Amino acid sequence: MKLTQPVSIGNLKLKNRMVMAPMGVDLGNYDERTRAYFLARAKGGVGMIFCNTLATPEIEGMCPSSLLDADSFQDFKNMTEKAHSYDCKVCVQIHPGNGRITTPPPGRKKPIGASAVPWMDPRVICEEITRDEIGIIENGFRRTAQYAKKAGADAIEIHAYGGYLTDQFLTKRWNIRTDEYGGDLTGRMRFLTDLIRIVKTDLGEDFPLIVKYTPCHYLPEEEGYRGMEEGLEIARRLEALGVHALHVDAGCHDNWYMAMPPVYQQEQVKQLRSARTVRKVVGIPVISHGRLGNISKAEYALNHGDLDIVAIGRGLLADPELPNKLADHETEKIRPCISCNEGCIARVCVGQSVQCAVNPCAGLEGIHDLKPALNPKRVLVVGAGPAGCTAAITAAQAGHKVELWEKRERIGGNVLAASRPNFKADMANLLSYYQNELTRLQVPVKFCMEADKEAVDAFKPDAVIWAAGSRPIVPGSIEGIHGDNVCTAIDALLNNALLGENIAVIGGGLVGLETAVDLTQKGKKVTVVEMALKLLPEPVFMQNMMMIMDLMQKYQVPSQVSTKLLKIEPDGIVVQKKSGEEKIPCDTVVLAMGFRPDDSVYKEIARDYKTIKAGDCVSARKVFNAVHEAYDAVSEL
Template sequence: MTALSTPTVRAPHAHDILFEPYQLGNLRLKNRFAMAPMGPLGFSDADGGWNARGIEYYVARAKGGTGLIITGVTFCENPGEDVPRPSVASSVVNPGHFIRTSNEMTERIHAYDAKILLQISPGFGRVIMPNFIKPGNLPIAPSPIPHRWTDLTCREMTVEEIHTTVKNAGKGALNGKRGGFDGVQIHAVHEGYLLDQFAISMFNQRTDSYGGSLENRLRFAREVLEEIKTTCGDDYPVTLRFSPKSMIKDWRVGAMPGEVFEEKGRDMEEGIEAARLLTDWGYDAIDLDIGSYDAWYWSHPPMYQAKGLYMPYSKQVKDALPDVPVILAGRMDDGDRAVRAITEGFADMISLGRPLLADPEWVNKLRAGRTETIRPCISCQEGCMGRIQAYAALNCAVNPEAGREADHKIRPAIRPKKVMVIGAGMAGLEAARVLAERGHKPEVFEAGDRLGGVVVAGGMPSFKEDDHDLIAWYAGQLEELQVPVHLSTAVTEQMIGSTDADHVILATGSAPRRLELGDALPVTEAIDALLDPSSLIGKRVAIVGGGLTGCELALHLKELDDTTQVTIVEAGDDVLSMSGPLCHANHDMLHDLVTYKGVEVVANAFAQRTTAAGLEVAVQDARLTVEADAVVTAIGYQSSARLVDAVNASRIPFHVLGDARKVSNIMYAIWDAFEVATEL
């Protein structure tokens, strides 16, 4: 008989604590990771149940190793809000259908030893989206206060409507329990949603038992909890999405990071007391973030916010209430930062939202020590929040399969082809990756000496570091897939004419638009300035163009040396007025940062020429000089598809992708490439 070999003892892993089991109420979780709740737009059917897309979406994250899945918001049907279906799932519209489709999902999630909470919303209140308001109706709120998005004044929610909503929350939770959910999360005393509006004195001006003292303002949230515990049992876990601080300077005005201001919403002192009351009453855990719809770039942090931005606030809550389980969100997509949060008492669990959109296998890859294979979230919010706002669908800019796992899969090629990929920007890289995964034989040719195209320059500011991480991820993927990559190789017409490729992908990107301003001062294009800003540091710099590139360059220069005096010369009424698509949170924060960082803006101005004194601009019928030592042009890009005629002449089938087809953003470069490469 062969002797048994001695088991290999695995060396301690730096992230092991994140994979220790954790007890949340009566739930034993296999690790410390939760999937953050994100608006599940596009994942339900007309009867309020889960469709195939929704089921596959959540199952993919459980398969990827996440210990606790928290669904995005579902409705319990507030009688004051007539939200159209199928926007998101509802646990009370058609209970039998909801229970059936929920069991189909939860059974599969449980197969991966993951648990799942159903997030239930009592309502939006003053932050309800305008397209959800029927003509002639008014949005509800605790009191007659301004609607967040329009000039409407909300009507006061009646006590009867409150009581009906509380009852519906209990019914919805019970249907969730019958559907296999392991608990519920209440949405939410956070971000300025309806329960949060009742909890904050700025919004709640009632004089009945739901207004006045903090206990009264939290009564709605308490009654929802008590109804669920009565209906589902005291041991059925109920967690709460909660923001201990609102970051509100005024109606629709948020505070900047580090800014000293008077909090008009909930401050930390009241936030800690509210957390104490809510958990004393029976909430089993706090799922913590910071912000509100009036300071939206806190609740949905863009790349301009720091990584781990909620950690200081979470630490205050844990120090004051050490026995309260806290789930921490907020750009926590780094294993070392997550370990610190657990070991130093910032939180008990780590919540990942957008990182799990970008890579559903994030947790498994961290556990295996293969962090270099994690596809990074770049915090652009174009595929998630941007798509929700524009198309009522949750997706991801860097992962075209997110939210479409059921019907947008990479399948093996029937007949492998040799594909010449010209250009190694985002479109070329994604096309090569997907083609190789399918079994095709792509070969990449790049005229420059680096992968990434214009994203290399765009990723130079510290707040855009994830753009460079995305390029590095593609480099690693192509190496693993053994895709030949030829750098510093400009494809010629002769090369196209002599290739034996079966197909050509033309992804030659875009080139900056140029502006002739004379030579009285140094004039640099934005890409060159981003790649090497050394000649601009500490100078007076005029940036022509207040789009995304111009504004980010201005912040980058101020970040490198705050003594640099930056003036943006913008032809439109305001900066970012003529930019491409930008999620509200990203747009608003970048716009506000320009002013906050001391960047001067000259609007409705057209650059004319440089002079010894600076940049001469035309403003209406007048001319003025913007004092400057140097000028940078950031007036957009134009497609660079010079090889189209050569490819046409070769008679080889081809596609033009990315900026070479139409100048847009990272998301559409990747999405277009994925679409074509999966069907080739």
């Protein structure tokens, strides 16, 4: 495979074409935990790790990037030496700053930016960063680069993408300066050009240098965003300045989901479209990323000339051993990323350290590792959704004797339905992984098995992990709700129900909107009805929210908010609006009104057996909660 072939960046040779993408993970300044996190991926077989490092906290304070300074130098050096022992190179990505995309820095009343342009709240105008402050950032950049080389780092990458500070200097929309750092492209590139010259002067012309930048924001050029024509000119100029590789991104915080495409982005991501275009005008290697933990997509991109090097971020959070498993021809063992963004970027954005929905040890390497059972137990796991599968697999790995019971005819729980829309098809990879691991570990799985007290007594477990999941809420107080023209979103997604052509989806949460888009794609006429003041009334991570709302707009799915379901009739629904009662005609009513825990016999079981709950049977939430609670439950045994 091309993924496993060597490649060079300038005079730097990588053993394969897979690198760990730079991610702000908010772990620490190369302390023991941070080193363990990076080294797990180095040991896992990537050709190079990108370490996201802040140039200086002097202007904006700290951010999720680490800091490479006199205090952390020796720790970073030790990490670099250990990475090299795994034949893994180390690249320090130096991050000059966030600028206008964050809240005001410490000691300031307003956010800063390349220019005095509107903040995310357009009523607030950013403070223009001064020349003196530019000098402070450049000195911090220089200091970091020098420490990196002295510690044995193999390359430097300049962070210049995605609407962050360097990209703000590069972009007309955010740079209206009248000094030498503004104006035409040459002026707007000056900040980046100065950083390149620092590396060339202090580290040497041949020291491998990469620039990560955004050739196209995929937003209106007339509004000042960058279009591809200017992006290609930047690429040519960067190559002429002696940059050894380009790391291509797409979008910015105004269409943020492009940066870390959610599961809804099944087709080729915009990063690859940009990378392919850039690669045609430069002679240096092009790196890109975006859902490339999917081996088939990554290999296709390499073979079709989209890029030269594959950067994998979330895929290596999910499974640090991905490259080694690929090299060993054991891809069925790769734990797949589901692109939910809940464990990684969503946590970092609220000041928490990086974790992963499907890998409970991500960001906790060496702290949360699974320990062998000192006294193996006979363990019964009830429910084969993500929580139950994780519990059964983890318990078997720890050495317990495990059996898994599932009341339906297959594993998956509610994820089975969630993975049915074509824009969420990659979620099914997680269920395939669970099935492969259950088979490999020889865990007995009994399907169509009800976990009543009699059956559990016959099994005689030492412990029970109750992961029975949740059931759709069907309010019995609503007239007509048990009619033949009513079904749950789960049954609609699983194709269990007979659906008409005109459908009312009751509930404008995430499940309701995903169901509405899926049914619309299948040719149905759908209206979403939500009782709250807006769609998605429950918190949804911003990137995921942006994209599902874009899908609603793309497929022109109508919705009615502040609208309460009163009654279901054979030919429609009666709703209460501010203006009074109204009838909405429809053939089928699909209920997406939430879920309630399935703990119908839990208390009876728990009276006689050590029983630990995990997942939606505690409360209906996300895969992240289910997986982590299941892993913790096994740790308690």
